[in-house]
Amino acid sequence: MERTRARIVNGVVGIIGSFTVFSMTGLIVLCYESNQSHIFSFNSPAYADSSNLRTVDREVLDLIRRRKADRDKVKDALPGRTYKVNLYRDQGFNRWNRLKIDLDKDNRWDEKWTIKDNFVIIRQVSSRDDEVYDQRFTLAGDQWQRQ
Numbered sequence: 001m002e003r004t005r006a007r008i009v010n011g012v013v014g015i016i017g018s019f020t021v022f023s024m025t026g027l028i029v030l031c032y033e034s035n036q037s038h039i040f041s042f043n044s045p046a047y048a049d050s051s052n053l054r055t056v057d058r059e060v061l062d063l064i065r066r067r068k069a070d071r072d073k074v075k076d077a078l079p080g081r082t083y084k085v086n087l088y089r090d091q092g093f094n095r096w097n098r099l100k101i102d103l104d105k106d107n108r109w110d111e112k113w114t115i116k117d118n119f120v121i122i123r124q125v126s127s128r129d130d131e132v133y134d135q136r137f138t139l140a141g142d143q144w145q146r147q
Contacts, residue, residue: 051137051143051144051145051146052142052143052144053142053143053144056081056083056101056103057144059078059081060078060085060099060101060113061121063077063078063085063087064087064096064099064115067087067096069087069089069093069094069095069096071089072088072089072090073086073087073088073089074086074087077099082103082104082105083101083102083103083104083105084101084102084105085099085100085101086099086100087099088100095115096115097114097115097116098112098113098114098115099112099113099115100112100113101113104129106129108126108129108130108131109126109131110125110126110129111123111124111125111126112124112133120138120139121138121139122136122137122138122139122147123136123137123138123139123144124136124137125137
């Protein structure tokens with residue numbers, strides 16, 4: 001499947017490469033010649049126009065900085081939110097070294113973060129909400145940099 005990055009603004013319809021793109025009510029719909037289609041939300045992190053931190057990013061960063069890693073896994077570490085965050089401490093670590101985020105609580109992980117030494121954070125995003133992580137970002141200060 002050929003993938004081309006496109007920006008859809010104000011309901012623009014267009015043909016890009018080998019697929020047709022149109023949007024409606026905040027969604028992007030890609031229709032491929034093979035009769036497959038994928039629907040993306042404008043709110044998807046993979047299609048954010050800004051590299052600034054989102055509210056979820058700030059809350060998760062605060063959580064991993066302040067919550068002690070006293071067990072190997074914490075499910076729904078920020079209860080009551082519209083998203084779910086699981087924290088992980090793998091063998092050999094005394095701190096959180098991974099986390100997963102389900103932004104729409106559909107039981108499919110939208111993002112997975114790896115927290116390396118010196119608090120280097122790599123964020124992988126599943127832009128199709130299928131747990132295939134096709135986008136990668138690194139945290140630099142208070143900005144995400146696309147890799």
